[in-house]
Structure formats: structure tokens, C-alpha cells
Amino acid sequence: MESSTVMGAGTAVQDASLGEEIARRINELGAISEDADKLTRIYLSKELRAAADLILTWMREASMSAHLDAIGNVCGRYEGARPGAPCLMLGSHYDTVRDAGKWDGPLGVITAISCVADLNRRGKRLPFAIEVIGFADEEGVRFASTLLGSRAVAGTFDDSVLSARDRDGVSMRDALVQFGLDPDHIGAAARTRRELLAYLELHIEQGPVLEAQHLPVGVVTAIAGATRLAARLTGMAGHAGTVPMALRRDALAGAAECIGAIEQFCRTDEGGLVGTVGYIQARPGATNVIPGEVSFTIDMRAPTDMHRKLAVADVVRQIEAIAKRRQLALQLDVTHENRTAPCAPWLKAQIAEAIGAEGYRVFELPSGAGHDGMAMIDIADVAMIFVRCRGGISHHPDEHVELADADAGARVLLRVIENFRPREGHAGAG
Ligand code: HGY
Ligand code: MN
Ligand code: MN
Numbered sequence: 568m569e570s571s572t573v574m575g576a577g578t579a580v581q582d583a584s585l586g587e588e589i590a591r592r593i594n595e596l597g598a599i600s601e602d603a604d605k606l607t608r609i610y611l612s613k614e615l616r617a618a619a620d621l622i623l624t625w626m627r628e629a630s631m632s633a634h635l636d637a638i639g640n641v642c643g644r645y646e647g648a649r650p651g652a653p654c655l656m657l658g659s660h661y662d663t664v665r666d667a668g669k670w671d672g673p674l675g676v677i678t679a680i681s682c683v684a685d686l687n688r689r690g691k692r693l694p695f696a697i698e699v700i701g702f703a704d705e706e707g708v709r710f711a712s713t714l715l716g717s718r719a720v721a722g723t724f725d726d727s728v729l730s731a732r733d734r735d736g737v738s739m740r741d742a743l744v745q746f747g748l749d750p751d752h753i754g755a756a757a758r759t760r761r762e763l764l765a766y767l768e769l770h771i772e773q774g775p776v777l778e779a780q781h782l783p784v785g786v787v788t789a790i791a792g793a794t795r796l797a798a799r800l801t802g803m804a805g806h807a808g809t810v811p812m813a814l815r816r817d818a819l820a821g822a823a824e825c826i827g828a829i830e831q832f833c834r835t836d837e838g839g840l841v842g843t844v845g846y847i848q849a850r851p852g853a854t855n856v857i858p859g860e861v862s863f864t865i866d867m868r869a870p871t872d873m874h875r876k877l878a879v880a881d882v883v884r885q886i887e888a889i890a891k892r893r894q895l896a897l898q899l900d901v902t903h904e905n906r907t908a909p910c911a912p913w914l915k916a917q918i919a920e921a922i923g924a925e926g927y928r929v930f931e932l933p934s935g936a937g938h939d940g941m942a943m944i945d946i947a948d949v950a951m952i953f954v955r956c957r958g959g960i961s962h963h964p965d966e967h968v969e970l971a972d973a974d975a976g977a978r979v980l981l982r983v984i985e986n987f988r989p990r991e992g993h994a995g996a997g
Contacts, residue, residue: 586974592677597669605666610704611742629684637755638719639703645683647696654696656766660705668966675769676701682981702939709733711902717942722757763947764989773936775959783975786918787951790934795903796865801896804859819849819858821893828885840869908941914950921982
């Protein structure tokens with residue numbers, strides 16, 4: 568590895584080689600996909616297992632003890648000067664959405680490992696341990712509910728999700744067994760507040776703000792909460808050529824009216840509300856048959872929990888009215904609810920200090936995207952460092968981070984780690 572240059576506060580950084588190592592590993596991990604021509608790596612797939620094995624190897628190369636936990640998270644530990652000390656936990660997720668970008672999630676895991684590897688190269692041990700965790704299911708693509716890995720670590724995993732089924736009808740319980748894990752053993756993944764000094768995640772911004780500010784990094788103020796719903800409209804399938812329009816109970820036409828109403832409601836809201844229907848399925852799904860049943864998902868978010876909950880209630884009322892007028896049966900369930908997670912001021916201050924020391928203007932911004940910190944906040948104070956991504960594009964194959972920005976993010980994270988001061992009075996801070 569290239570020679571190190573020491574920059575203030577005893578922090579040694581590689582000349583951009585952190586960024587180079589990170590970009591190389593992003594590409595290597597990004598090649599592990601269930602699809603040949605796009606990146607899709609969902610929870611408990613064989614591709615997720617292959618990705619876990621690669622990450623565990625990187626962790627061990629950085630002199631971390633590393634293992635797969637009871638729900639499929641990859642966990643690495645770099646002991647401090649005093650073995651068994653509480654840890655500063657770093658991490659992100661290593662699952663992806665469908666047809667994903669390769670930076671959303673893996674950048675945080677890989678950057679954390681590269682920072683530990685840099686400390687290890689210098690033989691540096693800190694007064695606390697560092698743990699790096701790759702969460703196995705942040706996106707919630709396979710089983711509708713999300714943050715499954717971080718909720719298990721936080722001890723808030725809801726066992727009822729074990730009976731949730733994926734698109735092929737496979738339950739989470741069966742998928743865990745096929746992956747080599749014991750569904751009745753998930754509790755073993757839980758950690759305690761005493762063991763964690765804080766949880767810190769580096770992640771791409773997934774939006775255009777840092778690019779507009781001409782900044783490579785930013786400090787996250789809070790992670791916006793989200794409500795996910797599953798809707799099913801049931802009408803009457805029929806012959807496309809013989810049933811007069813006035814006699815139809817067309818489930819897909821009803822769903823289309825609902826989707827238009829959701830979009831219109833969110834577009835006219837002036838408080839930052841966003842609503843998305845990301846998945847729809849019409850049955851029986853033939854050109855010449857009036858759709859009898861339609862299922863679709865709804866994702867609602869807003870800067871505050873109150874705003875989001877009021878908006879969800881209004882949207883539910885509109886969908887109910889449409890279904891009633893069209894004589895469609897409606898099944899509407901909340902499949903996932905995450906409250907807004909504020910980032911801890913004492914942690915934000917240490918990130919701001921590191922950003923300033925690296926020579927960048929300190930800029931704070933909220934996260935519209937959800938992150939594992941929303942679960943981890945139940946057992947630790949949380950904070951996030953955002954890294955600029957090109958055009959703010961994410962959840963898309965064009966997602967990209969410039970090498971210099973990946974390197975900037977790594978240098979800031981490394982500086983936070985090396986200068987980290989646990990909060991006064993933390994149970995485990997020695
Ligand atoms: O949906 C989200 O906000 C995150 O990317 N899972
Ligand atoms: Mn994502
Ligand atoms: Mn993410």
C-alpha cells in the first residue's frame with residue numbers, strides 16, 4: 568500500500584488509496600448478483616451468501632474477528648487496546664434493491680473495513696473496539712418488512728415476519744433454513760446499549776443536495792420515517808369484449824384511480840410529503856380479461872412522523888372511497904412503519920469536526936431515505952455521514968460515486984474514528 572501521510576491529530580491517511588481500495592471492492596461486490604445484466608442481491612439469496620463470504624474475508628484481512636450472525640448480518644470486530652471494551656459500531660447494509668446501484672449500502676460497509684485496515688496497517692489500537700456490521704436486509708425487498716437485520720441486532724425483530732412470504736411463496740422461516748440459519752435463534756443477534764458507544768453509518772446521499780452545494784460530504788440531521796402499505800383490490804374478472812363498461816368491476820382501473828389520487832395528494836402537499844407505488848400486480852394478467860384482482864404497494868414519507876401519519880390516514884380514506892364507489896373489495900394493511908430517527912448532536916459535532924479538519928465546509932442535511940440507524944437508535948445514539956453521488960441518482964444502475972468523494976468520505980470517517988470521544992457517562996465507557 569502507498570506511503571502514508573500524517574495529517575493533524577495523528578491521523579495517517581493513504582494518498583487517495585483508501586478511495587481506490589474502496590472503489591475496487593465496490594466493483595467486486597457489485598458483481599455478485601442474481602441477474603447477469605443488472606445488480607439484484609436480496610435477503611437470504613445464494614448471492615447474498617456469496618457477498619457475505621467476500622466481506623468476511625475482507626474483515627479478516629483487516630485483522631478483525633468476523634462471523635455471520637443469527638439473521639445473516641456480517642459482523643467484524645477490531646479489538647481496542649483493552650480487549651472486550653465496548654465498541655464504536657460502523658456499518659451499513661449489503662443487500663440491494665432490484666436493478667440496483669452498487670454503492671447504496673456497500674459503500675458504508677467497505678469504507679468502514681478500509682478504515683480499520685488502515686489502522687491495522689499502522690498497528691494502531693484505540694481505547695475502544697471497532698465493530699463493522701453489514702446488515703443483511705435493509706431494503707426489505709423480499710419480505711415487505713424492512714430493517715430485518717438491524718432490528719435483530721437492536722432486539723426489536725418481530726417474529727411474525729417469519730411467516731411473511733416472498734413472490735414465490737417462500738416464507739422467511741424457510742428461507743432462513745435454506746440459508747443455513749435457525750429461525751428460532753434470531754434472538755442471538757441482539758446486542759445491548761452497554762456494548763455500543765454509538766452507531767455511525769457512512770452512506771451515499773441518494774439525492775442532489777451535496778452536488779448542488781459542491782461538497783463531497785455532509786452531516787445527516789435525521790432519518791425520515793416511512794410507512795409502507797400493501798393494498799389489494801378485488802372486483803370481477805370478465806371477458807374484455809362482452810362486458811359493457813357500466814357493468815364492470817375492474818380492479819386495475821380502480822387501482823389506477825387510487826395511484827393517481829396518491830400522486831395528486833402528495834404533489835399538492837407543501838410539507839415535503841412523498842408517496843410512491845413501486846409495485847403492482849394484476850390478475851389474471853391476460854390482455855383480453857378484465858382484471859379481477861390487483862395488489863400494489865404504497866410507500867409514504869414526510870419530514871415529521873405527525874405529518875406522515877396524518878397523510879397516510881387521508882390517503883387511506885381516499886382509497887376506501889374509490890373502492891366503495893367502484894364496488895371493489897379492499898384489503899389494506901400497514902406492512903412496515905418506521906419512526907423518524909434524529910441523529911445525536913454529540914456525534915454530529917464530532918463528524919463536523921472531522922469534516923472541517925479535512926478542509927471541507929460543514930453542511931447538515933436530512934435523509935429522505937431510510938437507513939439501519941432507524942432500528943439501531945433503540946440501543947445506541949446514531950449518526951450518519953453522507954457522501955455525494957452523481958446526479959443524486961440511486962436505486963438505479965447509474966448510481967455512482969467519484970473516486971475523490973469515496974476517498975473524502977473515508978478520510979472523514981477515519982478521522983472521526985481516531986478522534987472519537989465516547990459520550991460522558993456511557994455505561995461501558997472505561
Ligand atoms: O427505502 C429506503 O429509503 C432505503 O433505501 N431502503
Ligand atoms: Mn436503498
Ligand atoms: Mn441504503
